[in-house]
Amino acid sequence: MITTEEEARAYVAELTDADGMARVEAFAALVLEENQRQNLIAKATEPHLWQRHIADSAQLLDNVSRETLGPNAKGPWLDLGSGPGFPGVVIAALNPHMPVVLVESRARRVEFLEHVVTTLGLAKCRVEGQRLERITPFPARAISARAFAPLAKLLALSAPFSTRDTVYVLPKGRSAAQELETVKPSIRAMFHVKHSLTDPEAGIIVKA
Numbered sequence: 001m002i003t004t005e006e007e008a009r010a011y012v013a014e015l016t017d018a019d020g021m022a023r024v025e026a027f028a029a030l031v032l033e034e035n036q037r038q039n040l041i042a043k044a045t046e047p048h049l050w051q052r053h054i055a056d057s058a059q060l061l062d063n064v065s066r067e068t069l070g071p072n073a074k075g076p077w078l079d080l081g082s083g084p085g086f087p088g089v090v091i092a093a094l095n096p097h098m099p100v101v102l103v104e105s106r107a108r109r110v111e112f113l114e115h116v117v118t119t120l121g122l123a124k125c126r127v128e129g130q131r132l133e134r135i136t137p138f139p140a141r142a143i144s145a146r147a148f149a150p151l152a153k154l155l156a157l158s159a160p161f162s163t164r165d166t167v168y169v170l171p172k173g174r175s176a177a178q179e180l181e182t183v184k185p186s187i188r189a190m191f192h193v194k195h196s197l198t199d200p201e202a203g204i205i206v207k208a
Helices: 005-012 018-034 043-063 088-094 107-120 150-161 176-180
Strands: 077-080 099-102 125-126 140-146 167-175 192-195 201-208
Touching: 005 018, 005 043, 018 043, 018 107, 043 088, 043 167, 043 201, 077 088, 077 150, 088 099, 088 107, 088 125, 099 176, 107 125, 150 167, 150 192, 167 176, 176 192, 176 201
Parallel strands: 077 099, 077 140, 099 125, 140 167
Antiparallel strands: 167 201, 192 201
16 A cells, blocks of 8 residues: 555556656656646645545556557557546656547647646657547557546546447546446446545446
8 A cells, every 4th residue: 555655656656667757757847837826636635646646546557557668569659538648648658659638628728638638759649639439439558537537437438438348447446336327237247346546435347
């Protein structure tokens, strides 16, 4: 369990090299700077940025196979409702050679995400500044969403982007198990809940 900022930084550092850690550090600085202009994250979580937001995002990689992250996987990683970039930008910063698509419809968030992608030099990452329903479907290798929609709605909206091989990693906080109970049994059977490393009461809904 990750309980401090130091542990969170150490955890993320184990997932990447010096260049990757530098990208994540730069992203953290951009989030804190922009948070003075628009409400990207709750002010109370600023001192816990690495634990509550960065490591919380990075842990999704523990639930994804190397094949999914590798160069032969079909399609990009699709992050729905990227907001300030959690988890999508963290995923892209740690895997700069993997295509990542950030979906965000709020104009100010879109502007921030585009600035982040340019500043960090994430050439394989692109921002789709519109609602998911308006994007031409493509096969996604993985789908993530941190605070996008209730599970049943999320699965319905993302269905055009999902294939038999698509991995879902959905941080759902303390409602994970409860949300999984709301979907049809046939769908529920394809998913399971993993415990979060950053919150003992939170869960991640996974389809691998």
